[in-house]
Amino acid sequence: MIKLLPSWWKSRIFARSSIDNRYALLEACLIGFLSGISALFLKSGIGWLGGLRIKATYLFDPHLSLPIVGLLLGILAGWAIELLAPAAAGGGIPQVKAVLAGYPLLINLRVALVKTLGTILVLGAGLTLGRRGPTVHIGAALAAQLSRWIPNSPTNRRQMIAAGAAAGLAAGFNTPIAGVLFVVEELMRDISGLTLETAILASFTGAVVSRLFGGTALNLSLAGRTANFTAVEIPFYLILGIFAGILGGLFNKGVIWGTKFHRRLPISMPLRIGIAGLISGLVISFLPNVFWDHAGLRTYLISGNLSWQTTAIAFAAHFLLTILAYSAGAPGGLFAPALVLGAALGYLVGTAQYALIGEFSAFTFAFSTYTFALAGMGAFFTAVVRVPVTAIVIVFEMTADFNMVLPLMISSVVAYVIADSFAPGSIYEHLLDVSGIHLDEESPTNDFLTELTAEDVMQSQVETLATNLTIEEVVTAMSLSHHRGFPVVKGDKLVGIITQSDIADDMKRMEGLFLEDIMTPQPITVSPDISLADVLYLLSRYQLSRLPVTEGNKLVGIITRSDIIKVEAQRLSGDRDVLIQAGPSYVIYKTRSPSTGRGRILLPIAHPDHAYPLMQMAIAIARYQKYEIECLQVISVPNYVSPSQAKVEITFSRHLMHRMERWGRKENIPVHTQVMVATDIATAILETATHDHVNMLVMGWKGNTDPHEQIFGNVVDKVIEHTTCELLLVKLGDRLQTFPDDLDDQGKWLIPITKGGKLPKTMKILPGLVSLYNKPNTPEINLCQIYLPTEEKTKFKDVTKLAQAIADKTNVEVKATPLSAHSVPEAVTNICKAEFYNLVILSASNEGLLHHGVWGNIPEAIASKLETTVLIIRV
Template sequence: MQPHLMPQRLYQWFKSRNFALNATDTRYALVEASLIGVLSAIAALILKQGVGWLGGWRVALANEFGGIVVLPLGGLILGYLAGWIIETLSPTATGGGITQVKAALARYPVPLSLRVAIVKLIGTILVLGGGLTLGRRAPTVHIGAALAAQLSSWVPTSPEHRRQMIAAGAAAGLAAGFTTPIAGVLFVIEELMRDVSGLTLETAIVASFTGAVVSLILQSSTLNLPSSLLELPDITFSALDIPFYLLLGILAGVLGALFNRGLLLSVKIQHQFNLPLSWRIGLMGMVSGIIIAVLPPFFRDNAGLRIILVTGELDWSRILLAFVAHFFLTILAYSANTPGGLFGPALVLGSALGYLVGDFEQFLTGTGTQSSYALAGMGAFFTAVVRVPVTAIVFVFELNTDFNIVLPLMVTCAVSYIVAESVSRGSLYEHMLHARGIYINEAATGQDFLSKLTASQVMESHVETLSSDLSLDEVLQAMSNSTHRGFPVVEQGQLVGIVTQTDLAKLKKVPGYTPLSEFMTRRPITVQAESSLSDVLYLLNRYQLSRLPVTEGHKLVGIITRTDIIRIEANQLQGDDTTINEVVPDPSYIAYQTRAPLAGEGRILLPLVNPDTATSLFKISAAIAQKQNQEIECLQVITVPKHSDPAQTPVITQHSRQLLQRTERLGRQYHLPVHTQIRIAHDRAQAILDTIRERHIDLMVLQWTDDNHSPGTIFDPVIDVLIRKATCELVLVKLGQEKEAYPQTLDKDATWLLPIAGGPNAKRAMELLPGLIKLYTRPRSPIIWLCQVFSPHKATPNYQSLEVAAKRLKEELERPVIPLPVRSQSVADAIIHLAEAETCDVVMLGVSREGLLVQVMQGNLPKMIAQQVKSTVILVRGKLDN
């Protein structure tokens, strides 16, 4: 398979099984993390075996032909070869790798791929096998992160998901290298990512645990930790030892800070010579070989030397020599940008320093155990170099699993950290990133501008859709009549596909009656409403799309395009965020909620205030919901003072819950899905707007009473705000004087009055009428008066549109519909007079958008009618444009 085709084919495989079809789908994140752990463990084992095999050959040849020849020559050849491979195939694979991973997690464009992992693996084997005094654990972190990045690039994903997988790969690499799963996770959190979000922790833990376990299985079938680091005897701690542990912490802090300064200075000096990487590594390998050749023979085997130092098999003079030699050899090797790490050398230097302090205590007091100081020194020096005290404590404890070492570790690591920060602030990796011109703002790496906005805040909620049963000819006609180049395809409110002009262009000699379901793109890539814009942009670029449907489950709630994101970015650059869906200034808090199955094609919001009228309003909502196959969202808002935090203010929700439970029972009676929620907020209108935005409400049924006489308001303060700002369709209800009876059985025929003016909302009112009429359960049919008010100054009014509307409504309802033209100078007076003369039970006004928004503010036409008509009045206002 060609590499560039692999992501596409994997995506098709996932899509055919309905896997991971949106940017925030995390169902398989833990499986992916487990796979990353397995791959990291295999890579760590290959690295270990490769270094051991090559290093063994180097030592054997040195013993046979003489170290003064073999060691420098071997360091030069293997170092040069490693540098040449890295320069040629993947320049990113230089150094220990921690800086690259840290930069990648901070969203810098640092390449991480399978190529990087393979080159890093080969380069590390060559340089460590060639005798350079570096470690292999930091490279395993880099390799694990690179493998994770490659794996996440082969399946549908998002930038944030990829970032978290890279963090999981880094944790798995460290855990596989040292068999320390907890320290692997902590190192990612404390140094690399500094992110404790749920998914990051879960994936990092799974990957780290898997990497450690697989590494153990590959090395020991009994799962016993094989390293001699874990078998140090006589771990003790007493109060008399505290001054010496303080001394150890101070020495480790000072020497660790000097180690970092020396390394950074050496890096700066080497860069001034501007030598190619191959020659730099080769020359450092040769210099190291010469120095090691003149040192005692035990220096030739790095692995053996570390075991000897850690277990204390040398006297203090040789330990001091080993410390000094290891100190400067590591600086020389690492400063050449050699593919090797500092974890191992830091632990070795720390153990040597600990043995020296332990010997000093024994010399002065005759007490103390060198093993305890060796372990404490490992943690202290590691802290001074990397500046991760918590990771260091857990790290060394995991290596030893003896609780007696915890307190000495805490003392020495804390002191070492304070002293090291006093001598030289910041970790080595931060300074190395600064040298490359990379400055990481920890507060900004977790969220960028696009990550703070969600698809629901930017999407277009008014979506033109097509039905899957349309024919090709009808689709072509819809395309020609629209400015859009693509349409979502829905069945019963559920997104089932998408059709674009590209799909139509591919059709050849296809009959015009072919149904859309046969040539649309099934299971399109979608995003959830809560997906961040960075996820949306990633998918648009990844699959070269111009638009993405926004869904809630399988329900289509909007569509988002590249143009929408560009507009938001442009506004952000200009400091203008007015085009973003309004963000709540005083956020509301959900204190209680229940969820029913997502079975409807839309959602109706029913804010409840008065328990006495809740049943009547629910029945009105249910009548609409049954006719339009929608769900009902019942809302109770509890307001708290402005100075109180809604999320922290205690409130009594018992009565609200009882009311909502009553609506749930009514929902079961009507066979309708009913969701409920209680919101705590400073402002009731804002809480309702929150719900409309978050729950993707299509229509809201709202009660109005004439009891509120607040000055400066039209209806009341809440309804005025909702009329202006609620983007969904609004049905405003003023129940008649027979509130308790409505909409129960009446003793006489129900009479409906439906004034029309030819506007779009009059048509919408007629569409709602068939469902609402079913509220009356008498055996006899209601009477519908369909009237239109004409000006008396107009000589020849056109009654044709009124008669056509009446005829169409009569055929649909199969009930009497009487057209009634009325000539009057006042629309309100005519409707009020007619409602009283015919004793109408319900007056339903399909007021045009201009009529509602302008007349409410100027003439108060709907309010005037509702106030003076004693029967029930229903006002219908269509959706507002975003």
């Protein structure tokens, strides 16, 4: 869920909320308008250039003018595409289908403009292609460009591109319903609410604009003629469907074979399209002049004004010349050629029907062939494009004759079944396969940003600032951090956000102000389960660089542009496993307490004997930090066993968890528990830490490693490597009761730091642990500064100040001791043995200790030489 919480507006904003839907619908209207205008411009350009070509045939010998015009305009179109936008080649619908499936093909304003120019040149040259496929591509490209100018989420952008495609088809045919159905049936196969709403609105707008501003509908109705249909004609419509299915399948096979053949030719695209134009012009020049105008030819076929011999020639010529032009990569579509071929086929079947049973028919020859021609258009369109519903609706919308519905349904359904049996699959998917793009029907999009959530990549450890800080204190805090923006909290609630730019203008003007006076209150936030696609949408739309992640008012993380860029870079580099892929785990026992803390400690319990001392530490820290505790026990099963089906005994685990709960109630600390079955213990721990937004992870460590293990052990090493929360490793000494049972015995604690160390990160846990002791028997704490013999003790005064700061925080006397040594592990080991410290606290963020702790020197020394309890904290 995405929330926008300005003071003047209390409602929430989400990508699918009503207010964002209204923005999407307005964008769909604009897309429809632009698609309609572009369709009008395309139609006018083709008509103007085609008219010049026809005039040239009257001025010059058509056997010369038609081939030469086809050659020159074809080369010019191919040159423009190759030079300006290679993505504008071809029909365009395969490219749109691939983009909607999530493939990163180029689709933008340049593609739309070059596609328009190339289509005008190609169709004006006389190639037997259509302009409706290009209008689909142009509409989708305009929508894609608009979605870049108007920041949008990838999910909504995909819906806008689909709306643009629908608007392009609707504007080309003046068939708004068919535009929507084509998107649903072929391009997206998605009937979600927003997809339908935007597609319908864009299609309607595109069709209205096309009609109002001079675009005439592709009117298939002839004056005085209506479709007729009788039961005796049903067998002939079945025959029409069979022929359309077979010939449509052959047509698709020819296009695919031709495309493969042209790609193997060692000639450039301009020359391929030019040769196709030359051959088309040459063939057409030897045919009757009615063939010179493709739009007029369709009218002749529907009206029945041609003989069956001429119609057969028209079918054969268009069949071969369309395959030639389309497979050469010319920018044109298959819709119009399919309709022309279907009209010719229907006319031929209608003529045969009338010749056989015409004397028993109550209708004239013209009415009968008219109906068969229209039915043939729908049947052949279905056989080629494999969208029977769209085909039926296109013809019906262009005739507005209800008598056509049954003939269309019979012939189209039969054609679909026969064609899919003879040549299965969509021609557009086959063309994409030729290009090396294989669509996955099970997953309509491979956009991984929709698969990942904010929780997957957010930073769970967030640097926050309090509202009561002065501006000077805020500047100081910012100077010590590498971050440029900080959430502002009041108690444990997020109340605002502050960035460096908010205070960089005039520091004098801000004197005497507090952070709450200049922060941005009630910032935009996201919930952990929102997709990265929608996070990116918010970042772009509101020009932000970071977004707090919250559950209710509780801050659980922050996500920045850098986090998303990092994920994208890892994916592009081939690292598909950009996150910790939690193995299969199964929760078999779980209890919840009231969630009243401002953070959470995760306490994995691996050994029952260690549960008491670890829980004792966790409660002490939770009381001080006002945290809750999540107790976790993971039962491991072999990899070949499914955790959800594993049979395990949990009686002891349940009793142990009950004891942890009772202990928490006694100490007034919320304690949650769960028992999981998993094939990998570390993965289960990481999964829980991420899911429950853990602030600190307290883990026991056995203190020694097997030869085949790495540093701390396989489980701990994996957790250290991948967790982002605060981490406390506990190596228990020989006496498991690190803190005496009666809490009256005085302990001795050692906190070693290196030269120049700052206030230890141990302050996160130290006050809580000290509170376990009863006064006056509080522990003796030695803050020991270790430096090399070659170094001088120039910074020892700073360590004395640190010791005093710890004393003030814990109300315990802290001694500061300098110690010269060549090795940090050696120094820690020697001083512990000499003075019998029962607790050593190491900060893994201290310079030197971090390196040694990670690379193995400190763990081996502790495991082999020390019998005391050791805590290693990483913050």
